[in-house]
Amino acid sequence: MKALQQPLLPGATLGVLGGGQLGRMFSQAATRMGYRVAVLDPAESGPAAEVSTHHLCYAYDDEAGLTKLAELCDAVTTEFENVPAQSLRFLQQHVPVSPAPDAVEIAQSRIREKTFFVQNNIPTNHHCLVSSSAQIDDAFSQMSGKAVIKTTTLGYDGKGQQVCNSADEMRTAFESFGSVECLVEDFVHFDLEVSVIIARDTNGQTQVFPVAENQHRNGILDISIVPARVSSTVCATAEKIARQVADSLDYVGVLAIEMFVVGDDILVNEIAPRPHNSGHYTIDATDHSQFDMQVRMMCGLPSLPVQQTTPVVMLNVLGDLILSDHFSWQALMENPQVHIHEYGKAAARAGRKMAHVNFTGSDADQLLTAVNQYKAQFPGVFS
Ligand SMILES: Nc1ncnc2c1ncn2[C@@H]1O[C@H](COP(=O)(O)OP(=O)(O)O)[C@@H](O)[C@H]1O
Ligand SMILES: [Mg+2]
Numbered sequence: 001m002k003a004l005q006q007p008l009l010p011g012a013t014l015g016v017l018g019g020g021q022l023g024r025m026f027s028q029a030a031t032r033m034g035y036r037v038a039v040l041d042p043a044e045s046g047p048a049a050e051v052s053t054h055h056l057c058y059a060y061d062d063e064a065g066l067t068k069l070a071e072l073c074d075a076v077t078t079e080f081e082n083v084p085a086q087s088l089r090f091l092q093q094h095v096p097v098s099p100a101p102d103a104v105e106i107a108q109s110r111i112r113e114k115t116f117f118v119q120n121n122i123p124t125n126h127h128c129l130v131s132s133s134a135q136i137d138d139a140f141s142q143m144s145g146k147a148v149i150k151t152t153t154l155g156y157d158g159k160g161q162q163v164c165n166s167a168d169e170m171r172t173a174f175e176s177f178g179s180v181e182c183l184v185e186d187f188v189h190f191d192l193e194v195s196v197i198i199a200r201d202t203n204g205q206t207q208v209f210p211v212a213e214n215q216h217r218n219g220i221l222d223i224s225i226v227p228a229r230v231s232s233t234v235c236a237t238a239e240k241i242a243r244q245v246a247d248s249l250d251y252v253g254v255l256a257i258e259m260f261v262v263g264d265d266i267l268v269n270e271i272a273p274r275p276h277n278s279g280h281y282t283i284d285a286t287d288h289s290q291f292d293m294q295v296r297m298m299c300g301l302p303s304l305p306v307q308q309t310t311p312v313v314m315l316n317v318l319g320d321l322i323l324s325d326h327f328s329w330q331a332l333m334e335n336p337q338v339h340i341h342e343y344g345k346a347a348a349r350a351g352r353k354m355a356h357v358n359f360t361g362s363d364a365d366q367l368l369t370a371v372n373q374y375k376a377q378f379p380g381v382f383s
Helices: 021-032 063-072 085-092 101-108 110-119 133-141 167-176 232-248 290-298 329-333 364-376
Strands: 013-017 036-040 054-056 075-078 127-130 147-151 161-164 182-186 192-200 206-208 212-217 220-226 253-262 265-272 312-318 338-342 353-360
Touching: 013 021, 013 063, 021 036, 021 290, 036 063, 054 063, 063 085, 075 290, 085 101, 101 110, 101 265, 110 182, 110 265, 127 133, 133 167, 147 167, 161 167, 192 232, 192 290, 206 232, 220 364, 232 253, 232 265, 253 290, 312 364, 329 338, 353 364
Parallel strands: 013 036, 013 075, 036 054
Antiparallel strands: 127 182, 147 161, 147 182, 192 206, 192 212, 192 253, 212 220, 220 312, 253 265, 312 353, 338 353
């Protein structure tokens, strides 16, 4: 296994697996600091490729592409959590890779994730595994009347999951997913959802970004409010749990942890082994962004203390908004509180993440009002 001998400094070449918006923002942060970036992505063009030095257009499991990436780069990371762990292991023989394949592999499977939480005393909701229709009655009866069924792999943005109020409903959902292995979870009547982005360096030192309060619409993140409107006790618990997760994984890199808040308690929902949509606020509202930190962590540089510089509300811009009748970038471009991050995707589609905008200003309540007023101009898009 190849490890870093010394920190990588500006001028070095960094590799990233995946060419979407997370790769784009990684590349923008890295190139600003003076690194060169090579993107490996099967698509011929895309958000990351258009802002990077090199684009290797190969499948994630193509050894020829992985070999080229290893030859070009001084270290490699990933923006896409479903890169085969085998590909990361292959790369690791030739070039330092972070996060470690084992950590990425845990985050790729909802059941491996839950098992990891249980084994490491990380609080999570009640769950069980089902792999056949015959197990559904028993699984549903173990929950408290309302449950969520989720495919164990490849689900994202609420896809591959369904809330169920009966065993029959769950069986239908299970079959509609192709009878693949699924996780069944208790439905959590949470007060709100939060997430924590944490950076852990090669020496095991961690820095936690401010806790984000997240609101979803149709299973997709809609807005993040930072600071989150939770007590200092809840914040401290969220940060403690984030450190516990990162330390238990012996993680190197940037890790996102999604959590449910119930009273003063926290249940961990899921983790992502990379920067996260709910951390996009950091680009305009903390002194080092989650992407800056991803660069630093893979380069073997120390994690830095992070300070929030302004209250912020992040609004995700999906294809639904772009395609709506009255949408124009102009109003957003003219608003002094708005910072636009457009991903350069070829075509807008409903549910597709096209951009995000960070509203910043001195008054957190006013920002939320401003975001809600903005959304109210597009009836049907946000309701
Ligand atoms: N067990 C649950 N109880 C209540 N809401 C849930 C539960 N699981 C998921 N959700 C809701 O669905 C959203 C998406 O689910 P999540 O497990 O995070 O999958 P994804 O990988 O699609 O983000 C969550 O952010 C939350 O709003
Ligand atoms: Mg999620």
